[in-house]
Amino acid sequence: MRGDALWTGYRHRAVDAAGWMTFWRLDPRGQQFGLTDWMGYPDRPGHRLWSRAATPAGVRAAWQTSASAVSLELRAELDIYTSIAPVDFLVGGTLHQRREVQPGEQRINVELPPGPMELEIWLPQAGAIAVREVSFEGEAVPQPPTGPxxxxxxxxxxxxxxxxxxxxxxxxxxxxxxxxxxxxxxxxxxxxxxxxxxxxxxxxxxxxxxxxxxxxxxxxxxxxxxxxxxxxxxxxxxxxxxxxxxxxxxxxxxxxxxxxxxxxxxxxxxxxxxxxxxxxxxxxxxxxxxxxxxxxxxxxxxxxxxxxxxxxxxxxxxxxxxxxxxxxxxxxx
Missing domain, CATH: 3.40.50.1110 (SGNH hydrolase)
Known part of the structure; x- marks a missing residue:
């Protein structure tokens, strides 16, 4: 089943015509500096703030699930300043799998232990990342963020x-x-x-x-x-x-x-x-x-x-x- 996600930790979400979501930690709308970065949003010469803001450091989602597996559809690109960080899958607050991310479009499949469980996905803290879909082999209910x-x-x-x-x-x-x-x-x-x-x-x-x-x-x-x-x-x-x-x-x-x-x-x-x-x-x-x-x-x-x-x-x-x-x-x- 499709696992609609309640992603958190970002300021603005941009979705392109193909359904790829970019999570901006600052809101790029209305910024006009005349020079565009890799996403078509503005960066000044020598100014990398907007490409940094499109990296989903700290962006994550959680589900309560008894599914046997989860699949994350992700697109990643190197920028000229950083490598691409991995994706972390946590079960019950403990790292279950850490999966490397390669440039380009990919689907990351992870088997899960017997449920029920709380699953968290933490997106890479480095690289140009977009997400399209999370799907589960079994039931999964998105969990809103809790705590202050x-x-x-x-x-x-x-x-x-x-x-x-x-x-x-x-x-x-x-x-x-x-x-x-x-x-x-x-x-x-x-x-x-x-x-x-x-x-x-x-x-x-x-x-x-x-x-x-x-x-x-x-x-x-x-x-x-x-x-x-x-x-x-x-x-x-x-x-x-x-x-x-x-x-x-x-x-x-x-x-x-x-x-x-x-x-x-x-x-x-x-x-x-x-x-x-x-x-x-x-x-x-x-x-x-x-x-x-x-x-x-x-x-x-x-x-x-x-x-x-x-x-x-x-x-x-x-x-x-x-x-x-x-x-x-x-x-x-």
């Missing part, structure tokens, strides 16, 4: 393209531990305080919001020491327009041992970026805002051992980040 909604915004370290799979990114691990509904707004290379990201968070109901800010601003030389605190303040102010009292956590850059102490082209070190993020966040005098110094999430020695390059953790690094942040990201009683 948590929005987390950040860079590639929040998108976690290098995690073992989409259910093992650090946001997914934290959300699964707390049984929260996740909205993962991690955009590799593109966490630059874009107004559309602030408006998306503002307009999406949530019980908790976290913002991991600074590493792309350092690497992209986006703002100076003069402008960055004001940009942080403005971004948070926009979020607060829709969430006046929602707990808000701001996380400064994690350690980057090979980059610490090195000024970027605007003369800012990572410590300068951390200080600017803290200054901008504290300027509002917000009693519902918590600051976490990223250097307390991982130590420099742990970063040396767990990073795959100057900035990015490997899969075990993302697991450790989740372990450290899970007890810090909490909801008020």
């Amino acid at each position: 909604r948590w929005i987390t915004y950040g860079s590639s370290i929040t998108q976690c393209t290098g995690a073992y799979g989409p259910s093992e990114t650090w946001p997914a691990l934290v959300a699964r531990q707390h049984r929260w509904e996740l909205v993962a707004l991690g955009f590799a290379g593109e966490c630059h305080l874009d107004p559309v990201a602030a408006r998306t968070i503002r307009d999406t109901p949530a019980r908790l919001i976290s913002l991991c800010l600074g590493i792309n601003i350092y690497g992209g030389e986006t703002f100076s020491g003069r402008t960055l605190p004001g940009q942080i303040e403005e971004f948070i102010s926009t979020v607060r327009d829709g969430h006046p009292h929602t707990p808000l956590v701001v996380i400064t850059p994690l350690p980057a041992p090979e980059l610490e102490g090195k000024p970027n082209a605007l003369g800012l070190t990572l410590d300068d970026i951390r200080a600017c993020v803290e200054l901008g966040a504290r300027s509002l005098g917000d009693p519902d805002l918590q600051l976490i110094d990223g250097r307390t999430v991982l130590s420099g020695e742990e970063a040396q051992n767990l990073y795959v390059d100057d900035v990015h953790p490997g899969p075990d690094g993302y697991r450790l980040i989740a372990e450290r942040l899970a007890p810090l990201l909490t909801l008020p009683l």
Whole structure:
């Protein structure tokens, strides 16, 4: 039988004439920059936000089922920046199968254990992905998301393209531990305080919001020491327009041992970026805002051992980040 899915974790769903669905984590409608990306939506030159936003990191669906097998019809393409991540099939909250995804159209068939069971499908956190149909050999009832909604915004370290799979990114691990509904707004290379990201968070109901800010601003030389605190303040102010009292956590850059102490082209070190993020966040005098110094999430020695390059953790690094942040990201009683 066809398994109509209640996909969650996205902002806008686009369906083409052939029935392929793309899950946008930001809404591309009305954006006009003059240069189109691989989906025909606009990206500025040197600006990959929209291709990142069309990657379904954190997008998933759940069913209650006693079916013997499930089939996912999926289309995937490489973009020039990332590989394609796998699809995760979870049964009862535990990874049942992780299936690699190849470029092109494909149907992924997975046998299921004897039911009844709760099945979750987590779509890839890297690659250009579209979905057409989920079908079951047996009965399956879509399950709406439950639990409080948590929005987390950040860079590639929040998108976690290098995690073992989409259910093992650090946001997914934290959300699964707390049984929260996740909205993962991690955009590799593109966490630059874009107004559309602030408006998306503002307009999406949530019980908790976290913002991991600074590493792309350092690497992209986006703002100076003069402008960055004001940009942080403005971004948070926009979020607060829709969430006046929602707990808000701001996380400064994690350690980057090979980059610490090195000024970027605007003369800012990572410590300068951390200080600017803290200054901008504290300027509002917000009693519902918590600051976490990223250097307390991982130590420099742990970063040396767990990073795959100057900035990015490997899969075990993302697991450790989740372990450290899970007890810090909490909801008020």
